[in-house]
Amino acid sequence: MDFVLVGIVALLGSGLTFFSGFGLGTLLMPVFALFFPIDIAIALTAIVHLLNNLFKLSLIGKKANIKTVLRFGIPAIIFAFLGAYILGALTEVETLFTYQIGNRSYDITIVKICIALLLIFFSLFDLIPKLKRLEIDTKYLPLGGALSGFFGGLSGHQGALRTAFLIRAKLNKEAFIATGVVIACFIDVSRISIYAKDIWQLGDKLNYPLLITASAMAFIGAYIGNAFLKKITINTIQIVVGVLLILFSILLGIGIL
Template sequence: MEYILVGIVALLGSGLTFFSGFGLGTLLMPVFALFFPIDIAIALTAIVHLLNNLFKLTLIGKAAHLKTILKFGIPAILFAFLGAYLLGKLTETNPLYIYHIGDTEHEITWVKVCIASLLIFFSFFDLIPKLKRLEIDTKHLPVGGALSGFFGGLSGHQGALRTAFLIRAKLSKEAFIATGVVIACCIDVSRISIYAQDIFELKNQLNYPMLITASLMAFIGAYIGNKFLQKITINTIQTVVGVLLIIFSVLLGIGII
């Protein structure tokens, strides 16, 4: 059952990414968190995210805008290291609170509270009309890169901020999507280099078939998304995603998940 759930989410999330500029990490990380510790869930999501973006580069990469990539991507890479480093420090701290429901122990930790807060924040980009249309002047692209990279390293959720900044770069639709994919790849490489030690230490505990399933389904979603790029609206889907993110965030923040 878990393979079906992960596969469906990877398929839908990857398809969404073509239309919104974000979606795969936002949807997939909470599902991985049902089966793995939160820091490992983030790392696994980063791997699927990177592989999927590399696949998308083969589809639309030639349309990427180099100048925008440099202005946005360099700060993003640097601050992705910082966010990933901070994630590692947060996971080493003692629980804020431990409680029991029946025989089950639940922990409220700094990293769960932090990730839950970030998820709620990014859900607003799906639910609030003004934030859906948020546009930021191109002179702030380096700032946007720093913010996107930092939150990408910390939680994997950098797509919403990237979209908000890049949408004012006056790029064609194809260039906007391709440029975002290139920058996302750069951030993924940066944060995975930090996560690598944790992944290596837990390599025998990881569910590799699930990781492969998620990657393959994400590839299919990217392919379908590319085919229907000009036809599909995501307003309703964004609203559903936003609501589900808030529900998950509350459960994560209070230690249920």
């Protein structure tokens, strides 16, 4: 049952999030957590996420806009470490409200609300026709990278913010997806380097057959997503991103993510 459920989620998650650039980890980690302790679930998710991004890099990476990668990605990596440092310095992230559904507790924090409001704001630019025609000047890309990296380091939710900025960065659909993949790979590598010691210590607890299954199904999902890329327009991608940003924002704001 675990192989079937994890495989299906990896396949659908990778395929559906190929265009948005975020969401695979959000979908996959709770499924891994059904079968493993949370530390192992996080490690498995991080490995699958990196391998899937590397596979997407092989499919579409050459379409990336290198100038955007550097202007957005370098500040993102630097500020990701800053966000992670601040998180480590905090003994406890301030919780505004805690509620319970069944046996699970959910926390609403200032950080999550701030990110949710930012994402809702940017999603409007992808859904409202008048705002959709507006474009973010490329001089603001380093700011977008800094915000994405900082909040990513602080809470782990950098993918949606990265997409929210890049979708307005005057890139065509191939360059938008490829640029996001390259930046995601940079961040995944830095994240895995921090997790490496813990992952090594987990050893056989990682369940390598399940890890291989999840990775293989994620590869298939990415391959299918890439096959459909030529058949969709940048406008369709903007709508998909806008809807997913709002959904992600709501779930984040109420503490479920």
